[in-house]
Amino acid sequence: MTFKELNLKDGILSAIEELGYEQPMPVQEQVIPFMLTQSADLVALAQTGTGKTAAFGLPILNMIDVNRNQVQALVLAPTRELCIQISNDLKGYSKNLDGLRIVPVYGGEDIRVQLRQLDQAPQIIVATPGRLIDLIERGKIKLQNINFLVLDEADEMLNMGFKEDIEKILEQTPENRRTTLFSATMPAEIQRIARQYMHDYEEITVGSRNAGTENVEHIYYVSQARQRYLVLKRIVDLNPDIYGIVFCRTRQETKEVADKLMHDGYNADALHGDLSQAQRDTVMQKFRIRNIQLLVATDVAARGLDVSDLTHVINYNLPDDVEIYTHRSGRTGRANKTGVSVSIIHSKEKFKIKDIERMLKRKFEQQQIPNGLEVCKKQLFFMIERMQNVEVNEEQIAPYMSQIMKQMEGLPKEEIIKRFVSLEFNRFLDYYKNAVDLNIPEHSSRERDGRNDRSGEEGGKQRKKSGVRVRLKINLGSREGMNPKRILGIINDVTEDKSINIGDIEITNKFTFFDVFEDQQDKVIRAFEHAEDMEVAVAKGSKSANENREKPKRDYSGKDRNRSSAGNYKNEEKPWRSRDRKSSGNEKRKRW
Numbered sequence: 001m002t003f004k005e006l007n008l009k010d011g012i013l014s015a016i017e018e019l020g021y022e023q024p025m026p027v028q029e030q031v032i033p034f035m036l037t038q039s040a041d042l043v044a045l046a047q048t049g050t051g052k053t054a055a056f057g058l059p060i061l062n063m064i065d066v067n068r069n070q071v072q073a074l075v076l077a078p079t080r081e082l083c084i085q086i087s088n089d090l091k092g093y094s095k096n097l098d099g100l101r102i103v104p105v106y107g108g109e110d111i112r113v114q115l116r117q118l119d120q121a122p123q124i125i126v127a128t129p130g131r132l133i134d135l136i137e138r139g140k141i142k143l144q145n146i147n148f149l150v151l152d153e154a155d156e157m158l159n160m161g162f163k164e165d166i167e168k169i170l171e172q173t174p175e176n177r178r179t180t181l182f183s184a185t186m187p188a189e190i191q192r193i194a195r196q197y198m199h200d201y202e203e204i205t206v207g208s209r210n211a212g213t214e215n216v217e218h219i220y221y222v223s224q225a226r227q228r229y230l231v232l233k234r235i236v237d238l239n240p241d242i243y244g245i246v247f248c249r250t251r252q253e254t255k256e257v258a259d260k261l262m263h264d265g266y267n268a269d270a271l272h273g274d275l276s277q278a279q280r281d282t283v284m285q286k287f288r289i290r291n292i293q294l295l296v297a298t299d300v301a302a303r304g305l306d307v308s309d310l311t312h313v314i315n316y317n318l319p320d321d322v323e324i325y326t327h328r329s330g331r332t333g334r335a336n337k338t339g340v341s342v343s344i345i346h347s348k349e350k351f352k353i354k355d356i357e358r359m360l361k362r363k364f365e366q367q368q369i370p371n372g373l374e375v376c377k378k379q380l381f382f383m384i385e386r387m388q389n390v391e392v393n394e395e396q397i398a399p400y401m402s403q404i405m406k407q408m409e410g411l412p413k414e415e416i417i418k419r420f421v422s423l424e425f426n427r428f429l430d431y432y433k434n435a436v437d438l439n440i441p442e443h444s445s446r447e448r449d450g451r452n453d454r455s456g457e458e459g460g461k462q463r464k465k466s467g468v469r470v471r472l473k474i475n476l477g478s479r480e481g482m483n484p485k486r487i488l489g490i491i492n493d494v495t496e497d498k499s500i501n502i503g504d505i506e507i508t509n510k511f512t513f514f515d516v517f518e519d520q521q522d523k524v525i526r527a528f529e530h531a532e533d534m535e536v537a538v539a540k541g542s543k544s545a546n547e548n549r550e551k552p553k554r555d556y557s558g559k560d561r562n563r564s565s566a567g568n569y570k571n572e573e574k575p576w577r578s579r580d581r582k583s584s585g586n587e588k589r590k591r592w
């Protein structure tokens with residue numbers, strides 16, 4: 001199929017030709033004729049990067065009446081960055097259509113600038129929900145006359161807590177509007193919105209439902225938790241031309257991993273919520289132009305980033321939610337390119353891989369963590385290949401050639417090669433000289449009993465401890481579904497240390513209180529400093545030393561404790577939260 005066959009206006013055809021689009025992408029082949037010829041609403045399951053902006057944008061641009069100075073189309077998007085990008089794309093597609101005006105409105109920017117732009121009487125508004133409501137309430141935007149409404153990345157908008165805002169906006173729009181909803185996944189809440197607010201609608205799926213793009217290969221490495229960073233380095237070193245995002249769970253972890261990578265000489269930077277908008281913009285721009293090769297990011301901070309040609313997505317930790325995995329992995333393998341989604345897991349998390357496999361209907365391949373020799377070989381031949389392909393600037397090196405030749409006189413070709421290789425390569429050889437095997441031995445007893453992620457000394461037998469106990473408090477209670485087993489699972493996972501004795505758990509609505517031995521108190525509190533949305537502190541007024549509390553009512557160490565590790569969710573709800581229980585989805589997302 002060609003764009004010409006789609007019956008688009010000449011002004012649009014010439015613009016997309018100038019952009020170098022040769023033929024429509026699959027989502028465009030399906031959506032454009034539908035929107036141009038049918039009157040029904042549409043739900044399209046498509047990932048970002050599949051060409052969906054043009055899919056809804058081109059038919060809408062085709063149908064806008066440029067002589068009518070009213071808002072005729074509204075595109076809602078979850079983030080400022082996506083909003084700007086959609087608006088720029090639409091401006092590009094419509095640059096040869098006289099009189100067509102598009103204005104983006106989004107939070108985080110001076111509203112006065114947007115108020116002025118709205119005075120141009122745009123026919124298309126691209127908006128984030130919060131700012132749009134603000135402008136509607138100021139009487140600056142009227143949606144009574146819109147013909148087209150697009151909800152882009154609808155699942156992300158819900159994840160970010162925009163549900164009420166979306167409903168409020170939908171109520172401002174006319175009954176007879178045509179609605180097109182794009183979503184990468186189809187949680188129940190999206191289906192409910194579609195049923196409630198859309199008329200008879202068609203459903204189009206680009207690629208298989210809930211699946212990551214076909215072009216993405218999913219692999220995982222099993223490692224000990226404390227060696228995660230070393231595994232990450234091996235993955236990066238094994239892929240010298242990597243251009244990817246390393247996803248971390250928390251801001252703290254993001255900072256730590258990025259700092260370590262930078263310290264170790266990698267071309268990396270961090271993107272997280274503690275940065276100002278300007279700092280985030282700078283990092284994203286550097287990454288877009290490939291000044292940065294590895295971006296270490298939280299899910300929320302990476303939301304606004306749209307880069308089409310990532311080679312890898314690395315899950316430094318698996319996310320708590322299968323849908324987040326889908327979003328992460330969907331960032332690679334875009335625009336007909338192939339990509340790899342890599343996960344670093346510990347053996348307790350294999351069940352999560354199985355869950356994702358089932359949801360995505362894709363097989364994940366477990367690979368052996370490469371050893372030093374493999375990494376060195378890969379690096380070496382990458383370098384040789386670069387040398388073979390390098391463009392030689394004859395003219396500029398000519399003045400130095402005679403002196404170079406003179407200095408090299410008597411050095412045989414083989415010797416020259418060895419020396420150039422060593423010059424570039426000694427750093428790797430040195431680093432990997434004594435590299436250890438990071439793979440966990442298959443069926444090791446430590447793995448079998450779920451204690452593979454701690455050292456022998458720490459992870460061995462639970463020692464019976466005695467001493468002063470301190471009462472701690474965590475901001476999770478029965479309203480978050482806590483019970484003693486769950487709390488123990490969380491403490492196990494966050495501290496990664498089962499030798500910590502936990503006693504006398506008391507769960508209230510908002511908090512859970514528990515005892516630890518005094519000498520382990522700091523370890524627990526410190527571990528939770530890195531855990532998103534969870535805080536542990538000494539309980540007020542309850543030093544809970546032996547003088548307060550003679551004996552814990554129940555000691556959760558030893559056998560009991562091991563059974564309660566986070567990996568054992570047999571009869572409990574899995575930590576993969578169902579959409580119905582999902583949180584607001586902002587960076588404060590809960591882990592269980």
Ligand code: AMP
Pocket residue numbers: 020021022023024025028047048049050051052053054306308335
């Ligand atoms: P989107 O999913 O809309 O963000 O698009 C992903 C990327 O594909 C963007 O960089 C678009 O400019 C590009 N793109 C969209 N449609 C086409 C097409 N038909 N041919 C080539 N590139 C396209």
